[in-house]
Amino acid sequence: MRSKLRFLLSRSGTAKIVAATLIVVVALAAAVGYYVITQFLSQNASPTPTLSPEPTVTPTPTPIPTATPTSSSANPTPTPSQPELTTQEKIRNSVMNYIKSNHPETAPFMTNLNWTGGRATPQNILGAETYKYYSQGWNFTIRYPVVPDPIYNLVADYSTTSIGIPYRIIWNGTWQNEVINETSYIFAQ
Numbered sequence: 001m002r003s004k005l006r007f008l009l010s011r012s013g014t015a016k017i018v019a020a021t022l023i024v025v026v027a028l029a030a031a032v033g034y035y036v037i038t039q040f041l042s043q044n045a046s047p048t049p050t051l052s053p054e055p056t057v058t059p060t061p062t063p064i065p066t067a068t069p070t071s072s073s074a075n076p077t078p079t080p081s082q083p084e085l086t087t088q089e090k091i092r093n094s095v096m097n098y099i100k101s102n103h104p105e106t107a108p109f110m111t112n113l114n115w116t117g118g119r120a121t122p123q124n125i126l127g128a129e130t131y132k133y134y135s136q137g138w139n140f141t142i143r144y145p146v147v148p149d150p151i152y153n154l155v156a157d158y159s160t161t162s163i164g165i166p167y168r169i170i171w172n173g174t175w176q177n178e179v180i181n182e183t184s185y186i187f188a189q
Contacts, residue, residue, distance in 0.1 A: 112136070
């Protein structure tokens, strides 16, 4: 062990800088490799539904069913109310309205959207959530860290598969505290 230390002590300052630089490069390469592997695994894992904590949301009053009088019935029946949307669904809907309002050329592609999908975070990923929704050529992805007041990273991607003129819309942005920030937008035909 002392011979190794003597070797380092006998080297010039340049040799010590080169050795330190190599150590830093090796550590950086290991960190990048770990990041790439975890990203690859998170993108290739199949989505499985699991329970996860919802981000904190300020509660809003739930609509109260109201009685609807009918001429043939003495007992009124309550009108069913719509189920409460999740935070992710509210973000998706507000961003789609933002895109439609700020990019009117997208309006023809946003009629009668009935969304499917939901949580798509792989079971082995901790500290981050992914939600994916699909409707009539639209793929809407939400990714965010599980922290207080997160920044939600969003991608709204539309492409047609019909025989007519092909269209492609790619919108990227963020959402935080009900503020939408558009980072990029592409409309191609």
